[in-house]
Amino acid sequence: MSKIQVNKLNTLTGHNDSVYALVEGANPRYFYTGAGDGLVVQWDLDQPKDGKLIAKLPHSVYALEVNIENNLLFIGHNYEGVHVIDLNTNQEIWSLKITDEAIFDIKTFGNKAFVATGSGMIIVLDIQERSVIKHLKIGEKNIRVMDINPLQHHLAVGASDHSVKIFDLRNYQALSHMDDHTNSVFALRYSPDGETLITGGRDAHLKVWSSATYQLQKDIVAHMFAINYLDFREDGRYFVTCSMDKSIKLWDSASFELLKVIDKSRHAGHGTSVNKVIWSRYNQQVIAISDDRTISIWEIDLDQMH
Structure with missing residues (x-):
């Protein structure tokens, strides 16, 4: 990755x-x-x-x-x-x-x-x-x-x-x-x-x-x-998925390659099921919600990939 x-x-x-x-x-x-x-x-x-x-x-x-x-x-x-x-x-x-x-x-x-x-x-x-x-x-x-x-x-x-x-x-x-x-x-x-x-x-x-x-x-x-849910970045090049396994995953839309796993152990992610995720059109941040009653906001820097 x-x-x-x-x-x-x-x-x-x-x-x-x-x-x-x-x-x-x-x-x-x-x-x-x-x-x-x-x-x-x-x-x-x-x-x-x-x-x-x-x-x-x-x-x-x-x-x-x-x-x-x-x-x-x-x-x-x-x-x-x-x-x-x-x-x-x-x-x-x-x-x-x-x-x-x-x-x-x-x-x-x-x-x-x-x-x-x-x-x-x-x-x-x-x-x-x-x-x-x-x-x-x-x-x-x-x-x-x-x-x-x-x-x-x-x-x-x-x-x-x-x-x-x-x-x-x-x-x-x-x-x-x-x-x-x-x-x-x-x-x-x-x-x-x-x-x-x-x-x-x-x-x-x-x-x-x-x-x-x-x-x-x-x-x-x-x-x-x-x-539980998935959402594309506005330009369609990437998408995110979220799961009952407590993680958010980032994917390449062309190759379907897994690019990143966001979870509790590596990124202080959610402690329970992540229920929905959206990729903001406003500032390209990723917003997620969980059974742990919290909402998380993430910055994902993909610029150095291209």
């Missing part, structure tokens, strides 16, 4: 339970976290120590999504549905009790929001009308993760039935069904150029798919335990 410098800049505290949800703001200087304590907190990368409480809910928050066009924060409130915060005022402007199940992920695209639930259902909302448009029954098990390829209008869905399914957002038709994972799929992300889909999950494997054909290109044993 190369001599990549990793520097832990901050450890942020304030949540009283495992931190499950993490999303970047429309202005990527800000990011948002949600946790088992029902708190949703806004953080400022310029002044990271000062978290600002945005919402306090009675149940866990597993899912957060920022709708950039309207500067709205969607909160998936387990057993209660969705709450929508106007980020210009930080006030809740509407909520919908659309499910009494857990909400594992939310994605928005155009004027629609897609809510992934514990009942195998994706609930499609009209953001302007604040109403339900459609129920998409995907399967019987939890839907854990979704991503949208805006170039193809494809929605990729990872579920606890070990499957990855692809839908056309223009007509909600199923386009592809991949059953290559041997356990729940928790992580899934299209590359910034839209040409590749990477998936991961409880089987600790990363699988790389061509998004033109959804044929399997690569299968990598990537972690010791479940892969």
